[in-house]
Amino acid sequence: MKPKILLVYTGGTIGMRRHPETGSLAPLNFDRLLDRVGELRQLDCDIHHVSVAAPKDSSEIEAADWIEIRDLILTNETDYDGFVVLHGSDTMSYSASALSFLLLGLNKPVVFTGSQLPIGDLRTDAKENLITSVQIASLRSTSNEPILREVGLYFEYKLYRANRSIKLSAEHFEAFSSPNMQPLITAGVHLEYDTRNFIQTRAIPGIRSLANIPASVYLLKLHPNMSEWAFRLVEQADGIKTVVLETFGAGNAMKSKQLVQMLQYCQENEIAVINCTQCAKGSVSMGMYEASSGFKKFGVLDGGDMTTEATLAKALVLGALDLEVEIFKKMLIS
CATH class of the missing domain: 3.40.50.1170 (L-asparaginase, N-terminal domain)
Structure with a gap:
C-alpha cells in the first residue's frame, strides 16, 4: 500500500x-x-x-x-x-x-x-x-x-x-x-x-490538548550600552514565566546593576531565566569566564547549545502547561 x-x-x-x-x-x-x-x-x-x-x-x-x-x-x-x-x-x-x-x-x-x-x-x-x-x-x-x-x-x-x-x-x-x-x-x-x-519521542501529558499558549516569555538580547528600561520591563509585564537571556560568547554578560536587579526579581518571583548564546555555533558554559560566574547564584539555567528559536518555543509550550516551577525548569533544559 x-x-x-x-x-x-x-x-x-x-x-x-x-x-x-x-x-x-x-x-x-x-x-x-x-x-x-x-x-x-x-x-x-x-x-x-x-x-x-x-x-x-x-x-x-x-x-x-x-x-x-x-x-x-x-x-x-x-x-x-x-x-x-x-x-x-x-x-x-x-x-x-x-x-x-x-x-x-x-x-x-x-x-x-x-x-x-x-x-x-x-x-x-x-x-x-x-x-x-x-x-x-x-x-x-x-x-x-x-x-x-x-x-x-x-x-x-x-x-x-x-x-x-x-x-x-x-x-x-x-x-x-x-x-x-x-x-x-x-x-x-x-x-x-x-x-x-533519528529519534522517537514520548508525549507529555496535556500537550496535545493545549488550547492556548500565552505570551509568557521575555526575550532579552544583551548588547553594549543597554538602556536601564530593558531590564525593568520584566517587572512591568504580566504573566512572564521565562526570560530567555541572549548573552555574549560562552554565556557572558556585562557587569550591570540593572541586570543583577532583574535576576534577583526573577529569582524571588519564580521566573525562570535561561542563558542562551548569541553565537550561531557553540554553546553556553557558565562559569568558564568571570563574566558568567555570577549567574549560578541567581539560579540561571544553562541553555547549552539550544537555539534561541527552540528555547523560546519550548518555554512558551511548557509555560502553557500547569507545571510546578522546579519541574518546569528541569524540562526546559532537558
Whole structure:
C-alpha cells in the first residue's frame, strides 16, 4: 500500500504564483498543484492537501497558528503516514521547533519546508524542496514503518532536526543551517542518512490538548550600552514565566546593576531565566569566564547549545502547561 502524505499549507512564498504581467504574487490554487509540479506523480505515494483557515505571511505567525497546525495534523493522524508543512521561511524555525514539542509522541514524519522563490518562477527552489520533502515523509522501512519519526525542516538538499535549525540567509537558496548538529538527511543522487541519528519521542501529558499558549516569555538580547528600561520591563509585564537571556560568547554578560536587579526579581518571583548564546555555533558554559560566574547564584539555567528559536518555543509550550516551577525548569533544559 502506498504511503499517504498530507500537505499542510500555512502560507509563504512556496504557495504563491507570480502574475505574468504585473509580477505581483498571489496564492496558488492547490487543487492544481500536481499540474505545476508534475514530478510529484512519480513518487510512490498518495498526496492530499489541506490549508489552515487563513494562510498568512510567516512574519505574522503566532502561537495560535502553531496550535492550528498541530490540530490539523492530529485530526489526520490515523489517516496519513506522513505530513509536509508548507510555511514561509522567515519564522519557519520557530514554528518547526514549536511543533516538535507540540507533537511529542506522534512518531510520524512531519517535514517543514518552503522556498525563497515562488513555485512558478523559472529558477525556483520550491519544486526541489517540495518533492524531496514528500519523498522523505514517505520513507518506509522493510517492515513498512516510517523511518523518520520526528519533526524536521528541509531546505536545499538537507533535512535538519526542527529544533536545531536556524534561518541563515534571506537571499541564498541554502537559507537554513544547524550549526551544532549535522543534517539528518542529505539529498544527492540518493538520500543519505543514518537511522541511528533519528529519534522517537514520548508525549507529555496535556500537550496535545493545549488550547492556548500565552505570551509568557521575555526575550532579552544583551548588547553594549543597554538602556536601564530593558531590564525593568520584566517587572512591568504580566504573566512572564521565562526570560530567555541572549548573552555574549560562552554565556557572558556585562557587569550591570540593572541586570543583577532583574535576576534577583526573577529569582524571588519564580521566573525562570535561561542563558542562551548569541553565537550561531557553540554553546553556553557558565562559569568558564568571570563574566558568567555570577549567574549560578541567581539560579540561571544553562541553555547549552539550544537555539534561541527552540528555547523560546519550548518555554512558551511548557509555560502553557500547569507545571510546578522546579519541574518546569528541569524540562526546559532537558
